[in-house]
Amino acid sequence: MPEIHRNAAALLALAASALLLQACSDSPEPAQAPASAVEIETGGDDAHARHALEPQGLPRSTAPADARVFFIEPADGASVTSPVTLEFGLEGMDVVPAGTNKPDSGHHHLLINVTDLPPMDFPLPATEQVIHYGGGQTEATLELAPGEYRLQLVLGDHLHIPHDPPVMSDAITITVE
Template sequence: MGVQSKWLAGLTLVMATGLAHARPAPDDASVYFITPEDGATVSSPVTVRFGLKGMGVAPAGTDKANTGHHHLLIDVDSLPPKGQPIPSDDHHKHFGGGQTETELDLAPGQHTLQLLVGDQNHIPFDPPVVSKKITITVTE
């Protein structure tokens, strides 16, 4: 079963049974941006590199203790509700293959970026393993 199929199967089970629960996060876990830096002025496409400390990165659908995968929140004001899967849309980018970097096409202007680690079913840990929100400016 592929990563996307595992994710859909897990999400279907969570939604159908209401069994969503947040896994405990390791005490020393943290997620952060390697690039870009907060306040940076960049051009599109923007290379974004993710860092993770105190946990391992594993593809979605991988049920292994103290592992998860990255989600990039773009211009988002708040985190998803506790115990609920992270949405998948233009503002919530999933990296369920275990990726640790991406290139984003962003419109000119100011944007906020934040990283959030999810478990095998895209549910944030408890407490959330979330980065500081950074602001970048994209030039034309």
């Protein structure tokens, strides 16, 4: 294996481990992603190095064809006040904490105002727009500023990687008054 690929694989594994540890904390606050492997390896945003370090994806857990994740509350189109309480539903699979490698199971990830889905063959990033509920939570309370929000749920496996096929809710829109 060429040296750059060995280094890239090690750095990506380190970054994924850091994200997993942050996302699995008991805090519902979004975790901040560490510097990317490209920034660590090259010291900046070098397009050639970035392309050379792009991995080919990771193995994905399978999901039953009839599995579905959805919002119990709030309803699509609802007007709410902050703090907003969200209830997550799941059918055809079990909710388990991150790190629990059990067939037909996973944990929730909330996407806020995300219109371009992240890659489905990598761990979901932990950002202000992608909140991990690695403790196996099925409910969350968020402080949201007034405005319109697009919300979507994605179930992740023990490593925060979406299943194959992905188990995602329909996006809903809520208005915080």
